Amino acid sequence: MTTRYTFGGDEHIFVECSEEMSLEAFFKGMSITTALRNANIKGVTEICPANASFQVRFNPDIIAPDEMMRQLKALEAVAQSAPSTLNTRIIEVPVYYNDPWTHETGQRFRERHQDPTSTDIEYTARINNLDGIDGFIKAHSGAPWFVSMVGFVAGLPFLYQMVDRDRQIQSPKYLRPRTDTPRLTVGHGGCFACIYSVRGAGGYQMFGITPMPIYDPNQTTSYLRDFMCLFKPGDIVKWKPIGREEYDHTVAEVDAGRWQPRIAPVTFSLEEFSKDIDGTNARVMEALNGH
Amino acid sequence: MAINVLKPGLSTTVQDLGRPGYYHIGIPTSGGMDTLSLAAANLLVGNDAGAAVLEAVFMGPELEFTQDAMVAVTGADLPPKVDGQDQPCWTAFKVKKGQVLSFGFLKKGARGYIAVSGGIDVPVVLGSRSTYTLGALGGFEGRKLAAGDVLPVGQGVIVAEGRAVAEALRRGPGAPAELRMLPGLYWHRISEQAGKNFFEDTWKVAPEADRIGYRFKAGRPLDFVPRTPPFGAGSDPSNIVDACYPYGSVQVPSGTEPIVLHRDAVSGGGYMMIGTVVSADMDLIGQLQPHTPTKFVKITMEQALTARADRRKTLEAIAKALA
Numbered sequence: 165m166t167t168r169y170t171f172g173g174d175e176h177i178f179v180e181c182s183e184e185m186s187l188e189a190f191f192k193g194m195s196i197t198t199a200l201r202n203a204n205i206k207g208v209t210e211i212c213p214a215n216a217s218f219q220v221r222f223n224p225d226i227i228a229p230d231e232m233m234r235q236l237k238a239l240e241a242v243a244q245s246a247p248s249t250l251n252t253r254i255i256e257v258p259v260y261y262n263d264p265w266t267h268e269t270g271q272r273f274r275e276r277h278q279d280p281t282s283t284d285i286e287y288t289a290r291i292n293n294l295d296g297i298d299g300f301i302k303a304h305s306g307a308p309w310f311v312s313m314v315g316f317v318a319g320l321p322f323l324y325q326m327v328d329r330d331r332q333i334q335s336p337k338y339l340r341p342r343t344d345t346p347r348l349t350v351g352h353g354g355c356f357a358c359i360y361s362v363r364g365a366g367g368y369q370m371f372g373i374t375p376m377p378i379y380d381p382n383q384t385t386s387y388l389r390d391f392m393c394l395f396k397p398g399d400i401v402k403w404k405p406i407g408r409e410e411y412d413h414t415v416a417e418v419d420a421g422r423w424q425p426r427i428a429p430v431t432f433s434l435e436e437f438s439k440d441i442d443g444t445n446a447r448v449m450e451a452l453n454g455h
Numbered sequence: 456m457a458i459n460v461l462k463p464g465l466s467t468t469v470q471d472l473g474r475p476g477y478y479h480i481g482i483p484t485s486g487g488m489d490t491l492s493l494a495a496a497n498l499l500v501g502n503d504a505g506a507a508v509l510e511a512v513f514m515g516p517e518l519e520f521t522q523d524a525m526v527a528v529t530g531a532d533l534p535p536k537v538d539g540q541d542q543p544c545w546t547a548f549k550v551k552k553g554q555v556l557s558f559g560f561l562k563k564g565a566r567g568y569i570a571v572s573g574g575i576d577v578p579v580v581l582g583s584r585s586t587y588t589l590g591a592l593g594g595f596e597g598r599k600l601a602a603g604d605v606l607p608v609g610q611g612v613i614v615a616e617g618r619a620v621a622e623a624l625r626r627g628p629g630a631p632a633e634l635r636m637l638p639g640l641y642w643h644r645i646s647e648q649a650g651k652n653f654f655e656d657t658w659k660v661a662p663e664a665d666r667i668g669y670r671f672k673a674g675r676p677l678d679f680v681p682r683t684p685p686f687g688a689g690s691d692p693s694n695i696v697d698a699c700y701p702y703g704s705v706q707v708p709s710g711t712e713p714i715v716l717h718r719d720a721v722s723g724g725g726y727m728m729i730g731t732v733v734s735a736d737m738d739l740i741g742q743l744q745p746h747t748p749t750k751f752v753k754i755t756m757e758q759a760l761t762a763r764a765d766r767r768k769t770l771e772a773i774a775k776a777l778a
Contacts, residue, residue, distance in 0.1 A: 172640055172731045173637050175734050178639075183695075185685070212478050212479040212722070213479065214697065219701060225767070313697060313723065314480045316721050316722060316724055317481050322697055337725075361481075362591070379590070381590055381591050381593075393480045395480075
């Protein structure tokens, strides 16, 4: 895993930790960006971790680009010795899989899809050798997912499935992006899941919808009063399959300001995870019980 | 004091110098597409350079003033009128209580900046008054203006009517427009010949050009260095594992039409970027109309920093002249 540094114009340094996605690449970026934040370098204006890379924005009137590059590279060595342990949280996200709204949208843009004769969820189940929609839901919601990036639009999480690479669900993006995606669609592109925080264009496959807002610029949603975006990199998500009745009930409870997501603190160690994936996942998911 | 919006124009939004600090959660910088003109408009009417103004694209709004105010319009050549009387651009003029500010047809450029003494006083959200429409955040109710909106205006200071920015200090794109770019990021993904072609070709601004990004067409498609797709990237040769996009970065989905990301950029995604338009030239993009012939010009970091310093000197000269 070779780290590649490159300038993005006169105001950014872009760092690719690895060309391919892995939790190791994410953690490498996480430890360097944490070290950078702690270093409090004057002139640094934005630190943005991503899946297997990260980006730093700086003001070249305050710190020269070459000096910024030198300091950042020096931090890589410091970060390498940092333990790959994270004090984070697990968030349960209810999902109404195969819902009527993403289904309708999928049908509207069918000619842009790889397989116009089936639905996104049927297609993805088939190409991943899963046993139909039920088999898909079981695989998708069985193990937790790791938020490896927040972005694209406000508060949108990219999630990485916490299973062996050969068990990871993979699906291509639409051949041409849709011009519409329902708000709170649970999507998938490449190896990443996402939740569309706002309605808009999108190219990911659509599997379902969550009743739980994750971005609220007006901050009237009960659990988004402190900050308008729910997710941050390092969060862990457990999907909870729900039906229409629970979906409708949850929407009503959210609107009435009574609903709270189930969230529990957990520690995550990359070392522990690499040694025992299923054991780590069981421990992490267990934290939700009692919360 | 307030302004009544009689007609909103095509897409008029409240903008200031932007909302840095939240890109890591997908909230873009926002702010004026041409911040040099935005700052000049503010300085003309005695505001701080970073006060909130109206950014009008292609077509101006029609605004009724409920109190006397000083106004300046900079950026695009979008001729202002007060009760039908022509007023000069880049010059402070008075609008009296009850008078209506309207605009003639756009003559040049794309975005006019309308500063009002006291500034547009919408609430500050995450440190800025700028509008991010996709996220329904900031500005006037998180959206472009509509007829019937009432815009709050702050308390201004008194400045002389007729103050103007000298012609030499009004910067706009040339013909063809030239955007200086520092190659980098995923530049190594395209072939050497494709890299040469990219800078040789004259591109044209495509109709899909807005605050999120400017798309260019009419250049030769770029071919790629062959590879085995890295895990998680996707099968198209232009795909990467989803990453952050620098402000000003030039992505080329499938190697066909370059897109320069601007103020309301998507903060990341899965397309490789071949470089970044330098900070000094981002203002120029905000003034490009669709179909404008455009060349990308390869420069070094040293040249980028010189260009940045020149831009800063221009702004300082404007500020000094109006102090």
